[in-house]
Amino acid sequence: DGGGTSSATTDSNTSGDQESVTFNASSGVNDKHFWHRGFFQPLMDSVDEETDGKVSFNAFTSGELVGLGTEYDALTNGTIDVALTLMAPYDPQRFPYTEVVMLPLLESDSTIAAEAMRAMMNSDQEIKDGKTYYQLEFEDKGLVAFANSPTQPYVISTTNKAFAEVSDFSRDVRMRTASRVHEILSTNLGITSQSMPITDAYDALSRNALDGFFYNVPDWMAFGFDELIKHTIEGANFGHFVGHTAMTEDTWAKLTPETQDIFRTNAERLIVEGSQLTKDETEENRQSNIDKGGDFKHLSEVPEEVRVHIEAAITKTWLDWIENLESQGHAGKNIAILWRDSLVEAGAEVPQEVMDIE
Amino acid sequence: MSSVEKIAHWFRIIGISVASFAIAAMVLMIVVDVTMRNVFKVPIQGTYEVVQYFLMPLAIFPTLAFAYQSGVLPRLSELIEKLPKRFQQVNRIIIYALELVVFLLLTYYSILFALSGIQDQMAIPVAGNLLPVYPLYMIVPISFAAVVLEVVLSIYRTYFKKIGDVA
Amino acid sequence: MTENIVLFIVILIFLYFLTTGMYISSLLFFVGILGIYLIGGSTIMNGFLQGEPFARVASYSLTTIPLYILMAQFIMQAGIVKDLYDLAYKLSKGRGGVLGVLTVFIGGLLGGVSGSGTATSAALGQIAVPELIRRGYPPHLAGSLAAASGSLSAIIPPSVFLILYGVVAQISIGQLFTAAMIPGILMMLVFAGTTLVYLKIYGKEFEANAIKNETNEETSVMRYVTVVLAGTFIVAAIFGGIYMGIFTPTEAGAIGAFIAFILAVVLKKVSLKFLKVSFVETIKVTTMAMFIVVGASLFGRFISLSLVPRKIIDLLGPLMESPVLIITIIMVFYFFLFMFIEGVAVILMTVPIITPILDQINADPLWFGIMLTVVCTLGMLTPPVGISVYAVGGVTGIPIERLFKTSTVFAVVATIIVIGLLIAFPQLVTWLPSQMR
Numbered sequence A: 001d002g003g004g005t006s007s008a009t010t011d012s013n014t015s016g017d018q019e020s021v022t023f024n025a026s027s028g029v030n031d032k033h034f035w036h037r038g039f040f041q042p043l044m045d046s047v048d049e050e051t052d053g054k055v056s057f058n059a060f061t062s063g064e065l066v067g068l069g070t071e072y073d074a075l076t077n078g079t080i081d082v083a084l085t086l087m088a089p090y091d092p093q094r095f096p097y098t099e100v101v102m103l104p105l106l107e108s109d110s111t112i113a114a115e116a117m118r119a120m121m122n123s124d125q126e127i128k129d130g131k132t133y134y135q136l137e138f139e140d141k142g143l144v145a146f147a148n149s150p151t152q153p154y155v156i157s158t159t160n161k162a163f164a165e166v167s168d169f170s171r172d173v174r175m176r177t178a179s180r181v182h183e184i185l186s187t188n189l190g191i192t193s194q195s196m197p198i199t200d201a202y203d204a205l206s207r208n209a210l211d212g213f214f215y216n217v218p219d220w221m222a223f224g225f226d227e228l229i230k231h232t233i234e235g236a237n238f239g240h241f242v243g244h245t246a247m248t249e250d251t252w253a254k255l256t257p258e259t260q261d262i263f264r265t266n267a268e269r270l271i272v273e274g275s276q277l278t279k280d281e282t283e284e285n286r287q288s289n290i291d292k293g294g295d296f297k298h299l300s301e302v303p304e305e306v307r308v309h310i311e312a313a314i315t316k317t318w319l320d321w322i323e324n325l326e327s328q329g330h331a332g333k334n335i336a337i338l339w340r341d342s343l344v345e346a347g348a349e350v351p352q353e354v355m356d357i358e
Numbered sequence B: 001m002s003s004v005e006k007i008a009h010w011f012r013i014i015g016i017s018v019a020s021f022a023i024a025a026m027v028l029m030i031v032v033d034v035t036m037r038n039v040f041k042v043p044i045q046g047t048y049e050v051v052q053y054f055l056m057p058l059a060i061f062p063t064l065a066f067a068y069q070s071g072v073l074p075r076l077s078e079l080i081e082k083l084p085k086r087f088q089q090v091n092r093i094i095i096y097a098l099e100l101v102v103f104l105l106l107t108y109y110s111i112l113f114a115l116s117g118i119q120d121q122m123a124i125p126v127a128g129n130l131l132p133v134y135p136l137y138m139i140v141p142i143s144f145a146a147v148v149l150e151v152v153l154s155i156y157r158t159y160f161k162k163i164g165d166v167a
Numbered sequence C: 001m002t003e004n005i006v007l008f009i010v011i012l013i014f015l016y017f018l019t020t021g022m023y024i025s026s027l028l029f030f031v032g033i034l035g036i037y038l039i040g041g042s043t044i045m046n047g048f049l050q051g052e053p054f055a056r057v058a059s060y061s062l063t064t065i066p067l068y069i070l071m072a073q074f075i076m077q078a079g080i081v082k083d084l085y086d087l088a089y090k091l092s093k094g095r096g097g098v099l100g101v102l103t104v105f106i107g108g109l110l111g112g113v114s115g116s117g118t119a120t121s122a123a124l125g126q127i128a129v130p131e132l133i134r135r136g137y138p139p140h141l142a143g144s145l146a147a148a149s150g151s152l153s154a155i156i157p158p159s160v161f162l163i164l165y166g167v168v169a170q171i172s173i174g175q176l177f178t179a180a181m182i183p184g185i186l187m188m189l190v191f192a193g194t195t196l197v198y199l200k201i202y203g204k205e206f207e208a209n210a211i212k213n214e215t216n217e218e219t220s221v222m223r224y225v226t227v228v229l230a231g232t233f234i235v236a237a238i239f240g241g242i243y244m245g246i247f248t249p250t251e252a253g254a255i256g257a258f259i260a261f262i263l264a265v266v267l268k269k270v271s272l273k274f275l276k277v278s279f280v281e282t283i284k285v286t287t288m289a290m291f292i293v294v295g296a297s298l299f300g301r302f303i304s305l306s307l308v309p310r311k312i313i314d315l316l317g318p319l320m321e322s323p324v325l326i327i328t329i330i331m332v333f334y335f336f337l338f339m340f341i342e343g344v345a346v347i348l349m350t351v352p353i354i355t356p357i358l359d360q361i362n363a364d365p366l367w368f369g370i371m372l373t374v375v376c377t378l379g380m381l382t383p384p385v386g387i388s389v390y391a392v393g394g395v396t397g398i399p400i401e402r403l404f405k406t407s408t409v410f411a412v413v414a415t416i417i418v419i420g421l422l423i424a425f426p427q428l429v430t431w432l433p434s435q436m437r
């Protein structure tokens, strides 16, 4: 048969410990996305350079080889060597804990979330059965994973309808959501969530088949959303999306300890640099939307009753999500507390009721 | 072989029925969702997911065997029909053999796919809850196995029957 | 190097079994599996074979295929389109060209509500082809015209290809939609023109057929009024619904099928046979199309893994000094890629590697994307993998080879004229979006 080898080509090399390998690496986002520019490409480049080309990558982007969200299966059945975009929040059945990053907050940004994510990945706090977040979510599945740079906050944006009073939050307002947490949040806000690939959102928004979405501002211009969005509320942060770059432990074992160190050091450096990149691109997208008639309101500027309504929904979403996880036998409360504390430590703000969870 | 014919026949009938039901359900579900959301301002949650993960697979996979056997699948036949009969026959055997291998492989690997889906209890988030989708995975290997059956029947019809007739 | 040899062998095998009558769907599966195995071994093959079929089929946007075909079945079986063509024929005093232009126009109209060409080609194959043949069109011309008109859905917005290109190249999808309008209309003109030229060539045969098929049955004025009202109602409901935001273009397939069904009930056409025929025909063509979609996707994975498109594009390096030449070569290259590989796969595997070249020669990615989509649309008409043609062949029973001979002429003519015009006058693409800002 074909030898049952992975797609990585290996040949022995006498000049060093690390044998030459070429990994097939798959990303579900395109090569212009900040994840690619700020994390994947620099990571692959620096590993390639620092190993003198012994570890190199064939990068497939935009889901060319493996569709976005299906990377975990592709890793485990050997289709690819490296998943650049392992999207745990899309797969809460098998990755119940990473979804915690989508929980809504008040103030934070991508670099704060990057610090918090780095802390949570390295945390030795026991979450369940004496295991840490990293062990439960990745090690138990035979994976080696590195958190990608988090996105800027997801904010709530609408086209025609503005949330000027509490009665504007009604079931006929349809918001595109990206995760189960947003579905819970939508219910708590009193609006309807609609799951839909982000690629369909432009068409749906422009034809009024969708009233708005939860999304991060730096991604707007790429999809043309800056032309369509009219109202955005800032200062209520509806979570950060975080993916992971991952490989199986078998693949990881093909790297010498020195190479593993190179990989790890660069990944931990780039999570922050990548988050800085997307943060820097926020203003340009924001301004482009304002130039086209968009309006940004801070949570502190909206009517009191609306602010109270949103904050109540934020708090209730934490509680509902924790209860949901606990009812499935997961340690929802422990992971929520770990994420909250990592965030606050890094400089984020959450409602007092969320601080009170213990 | 006639009992195999019967099994294949029932596969087709059941396949067509399931698929017709799935397509009709798609139409109704979307129409009701659009109506509810526009008239009563209350959309039905989960239409998108149910249509994508349940009704589409149910509309397509069960009728693979029917499509294979119905003659609707396109192929180029002009050139081969001009070649000698003997060559045509040998070529046909090779094609059937290859198809048999291809669909056996697809059956085998989709069994693995279904098993791993069951093991992981694959589910998708809908309106804040998890909706199990793995039971649907079982129709993939069954459907490819039905195509294998059709290929076997084609081979039987083309050759053994003829040989039998000649004898 | 081994990848090149593998690719060469696999392409030879592909061509052999293509010309000796293997089903296209089986063939795509076979060469896809073989190629992936030869390049990556059994482990990687295992991965692709497990997940690919379900992942391809479980798609919300592909519901347009069964739903638009079902709508077409209902409309056709209710006799609405037959009478409309009848009316157009009588009003044009028997000039067959009008029916051809009408078909292109209906194709363009359907293109404005449907995102993919497969479904609309099948729909036109069902509703227009029998009428065109009855009015004297040779079957291959009627079928190719339906395939070409149906393929317009792939360039006239909304379009899955434009959305995909926008996502991969990070260009505003709204701008792409606006920019595709004029080229879409250009393609309609070219298809209509090509049909008229064909009719001129077939002049005598055409008239003879038309007279032979002339029926004496009188259709009442009341019936014409009914079908015109019914047709107008369907079109108005679908367009109105989409543009007023009542439903999305994808949902429009279901709404259209539902409305057509209600009309059939009102016109007293619904019977058990009506339902049975509608569903069985819908299932046949849908499953055929999806069979090919899954096989083509597997074949596309193999081409991706072979890294060959990347290597070919690398060869363009020395030509950087002459942008027009490069763009022309790229378009010819795409024409051949889209002959063999399904559109989505081509865009995913080539756009990320071609954008750096575009940057170097300062080509506008908006302009390039529209040209790419034009060629992609025409790839649905060219052998060996021409899904629009298969869809029409599937619903009409016209032999594929006869269709391909004519549909390839449509594709080549449109490529030369439309791409030629877009290279010579990029404003055809850029002007409309610039007015919208």
Ligand code: NA
Binding pocket: C110, C111, C112, C113, C114, C115, C116, C152, C153, C154, C155, C156, C157, C158, C159
């Ligand atoms: Na279209």
Ligand code: NA
Binding pocket: C338, C339, C340, C341, C378, C379, C380, C381, C382, C383, C384, C385, C386, C387
């Ligand atoms: Na083609």
